[in-house]
Amino acid sequence: MRTMKIAIVEDEKAHAQLLQSYIAEWTKDNYIHARISIFSSAEKFLFFWEDNLCLDALFLDIQMPGMDGVELAKKIREQNRDIAIVFTTGMTDYLQEGYEVAALHYLVKPLEKAKVWDCMERICGRQESGKSHIFMLEAEVEETGEKCSVRFTEQDIHYLEAAGHYTRVCTDKAVFRVKRAIRQWEQELDEEAFVFSHRSYLVNLLYVSQINRKDLVLDDGERIPLSRRNIKAFHDAFIQFYDKDCHTKEEGTV
Secondary structure, eight states: OEEEEEEEEOSOHHHHHHHHHHHHHHHHHTTEEEEEEEESSHHHHHHHHTTOOOOSEEEEESSOSSSOHHHHHHHHHTTOSSSEEEEEESOOOOHHHHHHTTOOEEEESSOOHHHHHHHHHHHHHHHHTTTTOEEEEEEEETTTOOEEEEEEEGGGEEEEEEETTEEEEEESSOEEEESSOHHHHHHHSOTTTEEEEETTEEEEGGGEEEEOSSEEEETTSOEEEOOTTTHHHHHHHHHHHHHSSOOOOBTSBO
16 A cells, blocks of 8 residues: 655644545545644744655645744755645735745645645646656767667656757756657647747746746756747646645644
């Protein structure tokens, strides 16, 4: 049975317990063993976080006494770019802050079971995305010029850049040059996850943390051009990608 490690940081006990119950019910129905930890403040979570860096999901209340959820999310992102962060809030005007920390979604209070369940589906889908489509290609490592056979999945790709008859495939491990047109990639990749920010750049929305007027910022800080022609379509695709599926024991583990 799969195990998921989930933390809830929420200063209102009733909201924390309700969210915990919705998550526990969803994981039980999906044959997942859940370890759910609840913390009443960001400071208490950080004390736990020092020795428990591996979490699948973190549900953060934005408005809390002391350190708020946005500040906490920024600290978490300094150490972990992969954990799914979901903000819970009674307000809906924190979208820009969500860009900055690559938040997966917002859950607006009062919490609804259906939306929490949709969000859990999104978290699991994010973890599994790309695993079904594996590419095996002949390539050249850009930094060294070394020829190689390379295997990667959709999720491994941060973005693709057209370079004549070749494409630069940018991943965590290296940048590869592959003799393949970018439009061919467009036809084979998930159209909801990969969107053109510029006629030469096809970007994986999983790695976009911020959208500006003239460029994008990825999770690793790299900037990608964003053309005026593409800005609205890209912004709309970004919102839809992160919004389509998501709209106790105190200081302990269940």
